[in-house]
Amino acid sequence: MKTLKKKESFASRLLSSDGAVSILVVIMGFLVGTVLVALVGRNPLNMYKAILQSLTGYNIDNGKMNVRYIGETLNYTVPFVLCGLSMAFAARAGLFNIGGEGQYIVGLTVAQVIALLGPQVKGLHWILAILGAILIGALWGGVVGLLKAKFEVSEVVSTIMLNYVALYLSRIVCLQLPGATTYKTANYPETALLNNALFQKLTNNSMLNNGFFLMVISLIVYWFIMEKTNLGFGLRATGFNKEAARCSGIPVVKSISISMAIAGAFAGLAGGIVALGSFRYGRVLAGMDNYGFNGIAVALVGNNTAIGTMLAGFLFGMLKNAQALMQGKQIPKEITFIIQGLIVVFIALRSAIALYLDWLNKRQLQKEVISK
Amino acid sequence: MEYAIEMKGITKTFPGVVANDNVDLQVAPQEVHALLGENGAGKSTLMSILFGAYNADSGTIKINGQEVNIKDPNVATELGIGMVHQHFKLVHNYTVTENIVLGLEPTNKFGLLNIGVAEKRVAELSQQYGLQVDPKALIENITVGAQQRVEILKTLYRNANMIIFDEPTAVLTPQEIDELMEIIRRLKAEGKTVVLITHKLKEIKAVADRCTVLRRGKYIGTVDVDSVTEQELAEMMVGRAVQFEIEKAPPNIGETILSVRNLSVADHTGQMKVKDFSIDVHKGEIVGIAGVDGNGQSELLYGLCGLLPVAEGRIFLDREDITNTSIRHRIEAGLGHIPEDRQRHGLISNFTISENCVLKNYYKAPYSNRYGLLDQSKMLENSDSLIEQFDIRAGQGSLTPAGSLSGGNQQKTIVAREINLSPHLLLVAQPTRGLDVGAIEYIRKRLLEERDKGRAILLISFELDEIMNLCDRIATISKGQIVGIFNQGEVTEREIGMMMAGSKHDGETG
Numbered sequence: 101m102k103t104l105k106k107k108e109s110f111a112s113r114l115l116s117s118d119g120a121v122s123i124l125v126v127i128m129g130f131l132v133g134t135v136l137v138a139l140v141g142r143n144p145l146n147m148y149k150a151i152l153q154s155l156t157g158y159n160i161d162n163g164k165m166n167v168r169y170i171g172e173t174l175n176y177t178v179p180f181v182l183c184g185l186s187m188a189f190a191a192r193a194g195l196f197n198i199g200g201e202g203q204y205i206v207g208l209t210v211a212q213v214i215a216l217l218g219p220q221v222k223g224l225h226w227i228l229a230i231l232g233a234i235l236i237g238a239l240w241g242g243v244v245g246l247l248k249a250k251f252e253v254s255e256v257v258s259t260i261m262l263n264y265v266a267l268y269l270s271r272i273v274c275l276q277l278p279g280a281t282t283y284k285t286a287n288y289p290e291t292a293l294l295n296n297a298l299f300q301k302l303t304n305n306s307m308l309n310n311g312f313f314l315m316v317i318s319l320i321v322y323w324f325i326m327e328k329t330n331l332g333f334g335l336r337a338t339g340f341n342k343e344a345a346r347c348s349g350i351p352v353v354k355s356i357s358i359s360m361a362i363a364g365a366f367a368g369l370a371g372g373i374v375a376l377g378s379f380r381y382g383r384v385l386a387g388m389d390n391y392g393f394n395g396i397a398v399a400l401v402g403n404n405t406a407i408g409t410m411l412a413g414f415l416f417g418m419l420k421n422a423q424a425l426m427q428g429k430q431i432p433k434e435i436t437f438i439i440q441g442l443i444v445v446f447i448a449l450r451s452a453i454a455l456y457l458d459w460l461n462k463r464q465l466q467k468e469v470i471s472k
Numbered sequence: 473m474e475y476a477i478e479m480k481g482i483t484k485t486f487p488g489v490v491a492n493d494n495v496d497l498q499v500a501p502q503e504v505h506a507l508l509g510e511n512g513a514g515k516s517t518l519m520s521i522l523f524g525a526y527n528a529d530s531g532t533i534k535i536n537g538q539e540v541n542i543k544d545p546n547v548a549t550e551l552g553i554g555m556v557h558q559h560f561k562l563v564h565n566y567t568v569t570e571n572i573v574l575g576l577e578p579t580n581k582f583g584l585l586n587i588g589v590a591e592k593r594v595a596e597l598s599q600q601y602g603l604q605v606d607p608k609a610l611i612e613n614i615t616v617g618a619q620q621r622v623e624i625l626k627t628l629y630r631n632a633n634m635i636i637f638d639e640p641t642a643v644l645t646p647q648e649i650d651e652l653m654e655i656i657r658r659l660k661a662e663g664k665t666v667v668l669i670t671h672k673l674k675e676i677k678a679v680a681d682r683c684t685v686l687r688r689g690k691y692i693g694t695v696d697v698d699s700v701t702e703q704e705l706a707e708m709m710v711g712r713a714v715q716f717e718i719e720k721a722p723p724n725i726g727e728t729i730l731s732v733r734n735l736s737v738a739d740h741t742g743q744m745k746v747k748d749f750s751i752d753v754h755k756g757e758i759v760g761i762a763g764v765d766g767n768g769q770s771e772l773l774y775g776l777c778g779l780l781p782v783a784e785g786r787i788f789l790d791r792e793d794i795t796n797t798s799i800r801h802r803i804e805a806g807l808g809h810i811p812e813d814r815q816r817h818g819l820i821s822n823f824t825i826s827e828n829c830v831l832k833n834y835y836k837a838p839y840s841n842r843y844g845l846l847d848q849s850k851m852l853e854n855s856d857s858l859i860e861q862f863d864i865r866a867g868q869g870s871l872t873p874a875g876s877l878s879g880g881n882q883q884k885t886i887v888a889r890e891i892n893l894s895p896h897l898l899l900v901a902q903p904t905r906g907l908d909v910g911a912i913e914y915i916r917k918r919l920l921e922e923r924d925k926g927r928a929i930l931l932i933s934f935e936l937d938e939i940m941n942l943c944d945r946i947a948t949i950s951k952g953q954i955v956g957i958f959n960q961g962e963v964t965e966r967e968i969g970m971m972m973a974g975s976k977h978d979g980e981t982g
């Protein structure tokens with residue numbers, strides 16, 4: 101006998117639905133964020149005004165509409181979603197890819213290199229740069245997979261180290277690029293840019309670019325590989341029960357390497373899109389952009405599904421876009437980091453809450469069994 | 473006569489299953505009443521209703537002739553009903569006594585906890601009923617058998633007159649089982665009424681007075697245990713004639729399928745567990761490996777199927793040397809494997825039955841096309857047909873997650889998958905461990921059918937019964953080496969038992 105039926109509380113039923121937990125956790129994150137804003141003596145309403153504006157482009161205070169904000173939110177969403185997919189893809193195969201950041205950085209770097217040195221052929225140049233970003237990301241992730249599969253090197257340790265290798269390697273490489281100063285390179289040629297005239301027209305000159313299409317394609321590819329292909333079948337089997345997968349002849353070593361490579365490809369693509377879509381020049385990175393790390397949170401909130409990752413990525417993109425607006429309204433922009441952090445903590449607490457409910461249930465049962 | 477417990481027309485449904493369908497149960501005062509049924513028959517559900525943990529959809533309950541409404545376990549406790557659950561509900565870092573009195577801690581006149589009084593009462597009770605426990609020991613430091621005695625004491629401490637045991641022997645060693653049977657007799661002698669849930673016929677014969685049988689949620693009947701044979705009980709339980717001794721035709725032995733030559737296999741720690749092991753298995757025969765657990769059987773199996781590397785020697789399957797080939801290659805070469813550990817090696821519990829049924833060939837036609845795309849409908853067709861053929865009982869059919877199946881149905885799923893692949897050689901380990909009579913019989917029959925179809929089968933089992941029953945040849949293994957190989961009928965069970973303990977067939981006892 102398990103838990104008492106009528107004591108199958110609302111809470112435990114809620115906890116058994118991944119989607120519900122994510123929504124609950126996001127709401128809780130916002131609630132606590134609201135309280136914090138109030139505690140530091142600012143009006144929480146302003147926070148929501150900023151969020152509304154980044155979501156719809158509508159400015160309540162002056163009644164003006166500017167669709168550009170929508171475009172920016174969507175543009176910010178792209179790398180979050182892609183890095184989320186990177187994390188999620190590895191997670192489905194039972195791996196923890198902390199290396200999204202490094203994969204993102206190498207993707208960004210190679211895209212910059214090709215943008216500045218590649219053949220300036222219209223319609224081909226940026227595609228080459230993006231392909232380069234994808235490939236190097238796949239390579240950067242695949243190495244980790246191979247190390248893990250062949251030599252049982254923990255992917256957690258190797259990816260963290262490779263993140264730093266990627267950052268410093270990127271600096272060394274980018275400092276050699278044409279027109280490099282300590283923080284930027286020369287401007288890209290037109291042919292390397294991802295900008296999309298239609299988007300620009302529609303969104304009042306926002307930065308929204310072709311990367312958005314690539315994100316949509318990536319989401320479809322992710323879903324398709326996972327659910328529709330035998331590769332995905334093998335990966336999911338490996339993620340759920342590596343021993344049984346091995347015993348059934350599923351090439352586990354190959355699965356692990358491939359899944360890390362594909363995970364890396366998503367993050368590399370994110371790097372390429374940010375490099376060519378959000379900037380007109382190459383950057384000599386001084387620190388990490390943190391999209392890779394945020395991808396972990398995005399995947400967590402999105403429960404490693406395509407739809408979930410898309411929604412969570414959008415949430416993160418929206419918060420990022422709202423930051424500047426908040427500052428304009430005297431709300432410290434750090435509040436968005438706090439909300440994101442809280443969301444992750446609450447998600448992590450999920451298992452703790454489940455344990456706690458389990459314990460409560462048992463105690464309840466114990467009480468009922470023994471009370472007279 | 474007034475019954476101690478009388479349940480009438482109890483019906484209880486869960487989403488997708490009718491766990492109890494108009495079930496009756498009448499338990500006389502001071503009898504040991506067995507509740508018999510296969511896994512999933514609805515025994516636990518019925519008793520959970522009596523104990524107030526579930527509420528029935530319909531039906532009435534009378535206790536000592538009074539109609540009652542047991543809406544929760546508190547009411548059950550007040551009525552003198554106690555339950556020893558299949559999974560104990562003890563707090564591990566509390567002492568025996570603390571666990572027993574939990575919730576009704578005795579206090580002295582100043583309201584302070586007075587554990588001494590409780591300890592004395594616990595000692596008295598354990599004396600009276602022959603339930604040996606140390607009242608001061610921590611739960612985590614006592615054996616499973618002792619924990620169960622604590623659970624019994626807990627019910628007695630609360631003055632239970634009727635005690636329900638839910639599959640109490642599932643977790644016990646043979647010796648502890650004997651002790652428990654003694655305890656149940658003692659409880660009866662002291663005037664308690666006992667309901668014993670089980671699917672083991674021997675236990676019923678040993679202690680029960682009467683027995684009520686459930687099958688697939690339905691009430692089948694109540695019988696006096698003395699007036700029926702085990703055979704008859706088994707038939708009531710599974711709904712058809714059950715053969716304990718399976719008849720089998722003489723083997724029709726063909727060419728050699730598996731040939732193992734001087735095989736040595738080390739376990740994960742590098743310790744050589746199989747040493748210089750040679751054996752042949754032919755088409756159409758079942759060869760059994762008899763031995764005490766831990767004598768290299770698992771490593772032999774892992775070496776053969778490729779989960780562990782071979783240290784020395786060679787393995788030939790259909791004359792092909794597969795010693796160092798990948799697991800997938802071996803499967804494609806015709807090696808089937810029903811693993812010892814269902815959960816760990818046999819199934820992916822988050823996957824559906826449908827997905828589990830193609831775990832070894834999902835990448836091939838008809839389940840995948842040449843572009844690597846899966847064909848869900850072909851997968852479903854496959855599992856629908858296997859569910860039907862192998863009588864796998866699952867709430868949501870092909871889409872049931874394997875993890876939510878009962879042990880017997882999980883095993884049937886694995887057997888179905890492996891047989892469906894038409895392997896030339898089937899490695900089978902402990903195929904019936906933890907299963908009920910119906911499933912055991914079914915799986916053994918299936919294995920024999922496969923033998924008669926000309927498959928070579930290598931069977932590893934710790935149950936001598938099973939080996940004696942199924943095998944055409946029997947090899948005994950001790951410390952990773954073969955002690956002797958015999959044809960069925962050449963040796964007695966006793967001789968094999970002695971060899972398993974390590975003595976040579978012709979030699980002195982070791």
Ligand SMILES: Nc1ncnc2c1ncn2[C@@H]1O[C@H](COP(=O)(O)OP(=O)(O)O)[C@@H](O)[C@H]1O
Binds near residue numbers: 510513
């Ligand atoms: N809490 C529950 N929710 C859904 N189905 C259940 C639940 N408890 C039992 N069942 C189902 O009811 C049937 C009877 O289960 P149970 O009473 O545990 O059988 P037994 O104890 O005889 O093995 C099974 O098919 C089981 O899957």
Ligand SMILES: [Mg+2]
Binds near residue numbers: 516517
């Ligand atoms: Mg049960």
